[in-house]
Amino acid sequence: VSTKAAPALALDIGGTKLAVGVVGHDGVVSGMIVEPTHREEGPDRVIERLFAMGRRSIVASGLSQSEIVGVGISCGGPLDSNAGVLLTPLHLPGWVDVPVASMAASAFDVPAILVNDATAGACGEYRFGAGRGADSILYLTISTGMGGGAVLNGKLHHGAAGNGGEFGHIMVHDGGRACTCGRFGCVEAYAAGSAIAARAREFIAAGRPSVLSNLVEITSADVAAFAAIDDVAAQVWSEGMAALATAATDLVNIFEPNVLVLGGGVTRSGDILLEPVKTAVKRDALPPAAAAVEVVLARLGDAVCVVGAGAYALDFLRTGTEEGLYA
């Protein structure tokens, strides 16, 4: 296998799931494995399991470790991508200053690179998904929390500290719900999966009748599923989508992208998420920006961060940019 064609190993560290796979230059993933994170076990044990999953993925792909050209690691922030260190990831409480890139470089004996998960998602959708062929795309991920990434004029935007694209922290309701970031009224406090579920629980706790009160645990998927027949679900969902539409319109005005890709677990609800956002952007954004943008759902599904982290590592190795690479 020549270096040029050799694939990368991609490792994604989520709050509830670890996902690994081998990613080729064509964006195809082989040997994908998903397992629970068990983050409470702490970084050393979790990362040991993550690397073991990586080795199994290489074998499952019919390869040997020496055929892997690099490792791409995707994780939520805050992280320092240049240093390859997880600083204090919000979804991994108690993990502090974990030098995951150098650990991976040692374990696999190849260069390893750390990237923000939403940045990886942007990279994946740009290279192999809904943003393919576009000059500039925004990737907005709506999951437990919200995040984002941008490819502008064909270049991934990192920001001064490597966390560029914190699209969840656009204020949409001045003085509104408390956000994890300390401000009030950020879009994440209305449209993220955890916020949608929390608001439904709050309405029920306040005495509003709802079919959702019969569920043991309410998720954003339940809210979406009952929005057509239940008042509480309908209000929570439509207010979440209105907040999302406001932030999406702001982003389209701010960046004037060719494509706005909506991804993450909450987007599994499909058209009842996509349509109100698309309608609002096309109606409310400034005319040249509204005309130029396509608002679409992500295409890479649950593999988006694995594809993105792998593609990102391969791009770095190919272009010879060394910043953030650990050999």
Place this chain on the structure above:
Amino acid sequence: VSTKAAPALALDIGGTKLAVGVVGHDGVVSGMIVEPTHREEGPDRVIERLFAMGRRSIVASGLSQSEIVGVGISCGGPLDSNAGVLLTPLHLPGWVDVPVASMAASAFDVPAILVNDATAGACGEYRFGAGRGADSILYLTISTGMGGGAVLNGKLHHGAAGNGGEFGHIMVHDGGRACTCGRFGCVEAYAAGSAIAARAREFIAAGRPSVLSNLVEITSADVAAFAAIDDVAAQVWSEGMAALATAATDLVNIFEPNVLVLGGGVTRSGDILLEPVKTAVKRDALPPAAAAVEVVLARLGDAVCVVGAGAYALDFLRTGTEEGLYA
């Protein structure tokens, strides 16, 4: 004069003022001339005067027309920078589809390029002003209206339709004041000079006592000047600055820039504009973004668009990018 060292002529078409000058590769402007636009005379007469100003500026710089290597034209949007056409500029009512770049190329017999005025401002501050030496800067202009531009990783961001950076149309008060863009509650409806003046007039019309009511015409500069001693001025100014601070914090979260430059006429008020914005960004933005960013006032003052348009034209000619250039 070799082509490499030869300067550009820069022409800025504002709603109230035309500004022209000759810009060298060092960012120095010579022969700067500012005159009223008289936009009601229509594009043909105004542009004829603009070009005459340009010829006078060349002479005042001690040059002949053949020593000018190109023309940079800056104007507010919406415009089509690639086609070199002013579409329906908001500050020039009745001007429709004016092919100003090809008109300038004919008049001066050199390549001419059209650029959004806030994009020109971003370019000027990045190359020769407050953003010098930074990887990524945002330029937010607070004038009669609001606009913006971004230089990201050393590259000017244009957006899909050439109007990228419409930072005035970030919604900060859901369902708030009507904005020129059709939405309600955009930052421009609170923090732009015209909005600050209009709100003060509204408060007075509603019967609130204010020293401002003694003025024949209220401007945002008057509101700033009386904010320390007058309740209406204090409220309008502080609410304007709060809106500006919210949008600035959103932008710092979204882009994670090295420098956020605040420019435009309203920033002449200095610290009473800069300080509340800086304080809010440092306190409210996500910690890595807040730590990375410097919030500063623009350094190029009223010459910012002339310097920027000139620098932009020179950069285009030097790098050989032909899109948007008319010979």
